[in-house]
């Protein structure tokens with residue numbers, strides 16, 4: 341599998357576009373900068389050097405000191421870092437239990453009762469460790485009930501493999517456009533590098549582009565990467581994208597089914613939902629077990645990541661892995677049987693209950 345991964349990196353169109361962008365770089369024209377400003381209809385888009393830099397540009401502009409910020413306890417670290425950087429001039433921030441919309445509603449009511457005019461909920465579309473998804477239908481219902489509730493969603497892991505034109509895991513859910521900001525990655529499913537901020541209107545875009553602290557100085561996406569971004573964006577507009585999405589969903593469904601069917605592995609899945617997710621995770625225990633399992637799997641040619649506290653709670657360390665479209669069903673079966681063998685080798689204790 342690792343040899344295949346090495347040979348199936350960027351689609352040729354992306355590599356060629358990056359090269360062309362270098363050759364035609366003309367600073368008096370900024371042509372590739374204009375071309376890359378493709379909107380996620382109807383939302384205008386701001387490009388950033390990474391998702392982390394996107395948060396660093398967007399949050400200081402979007403949030404006022406008089407807002408109340410409610411964030412999921414597990415919202416990505418890059419969001420929490422950007423919030424912390426606001427310091428004493430920033431809004432009051434409250435961490436909420438993970439994916440608990442009842443707790444969110446209680447906190448929204450509390451904030452409104454204390455006079456807040458605008459309340460933000462910050463969450464991930466797909467959580468990057470366990471791969472679980474935002475309960476987005478419930479969030480839409482809450483936003484319909486509370487006009488003051490705004491959503492800021494980090495959907496880095498939702499990009500490309502799902503949603504209309506690959507625009508992510510929350511784009512089709514019906515979140516109110518005028519009260520929702522979606523931030524995503526161009527470095528994962530999109531196949532390039534960078535971050536993207538989809539905002540409600542042109543004025544917000546202009547404010548973030550011109551005033552966002554992390555977009556100042558010379559940290560824009562470099563032209564070769566913009567060339568690749570344009571080429572990938574064009575691929576997203578082709579009908580073939582939905583064929584590619586369905587192929588990947590087939591593999592994601594297969595890995596989930598095999599994990600569920602395996603007596604050694606099914607008790608180690610941290611989430612109950614079988615909704616497709618690009619991030620798969622098995623709970624093994626502590627950091628030593630996560631590292632030992634990863635080393636054994638890599639020795640078998642299977643690339644997985646070890647994960648341990650503080651990225652996940654104590655004793656819920658484990659291995660995290662992703663399935664890509666170029667994997668075959670045979671690859672997926674080989675991975676799951678190797679996981680079962682290695683887990684038996686490194687884990688003497690039974691799995692913790694979720």
Ligand SMILES: Cc1ncc(COP(=O)(O)O)c(C=O)c1O
Nearest residue numbers: 390391392416418468494496525
């Ligand atoms: C959910 C999420 N948000 C943000 C980031 C940071 O992305 P970047 O490396 O583009 O800054 C990651 C990184 O993996 C992520 O998983």
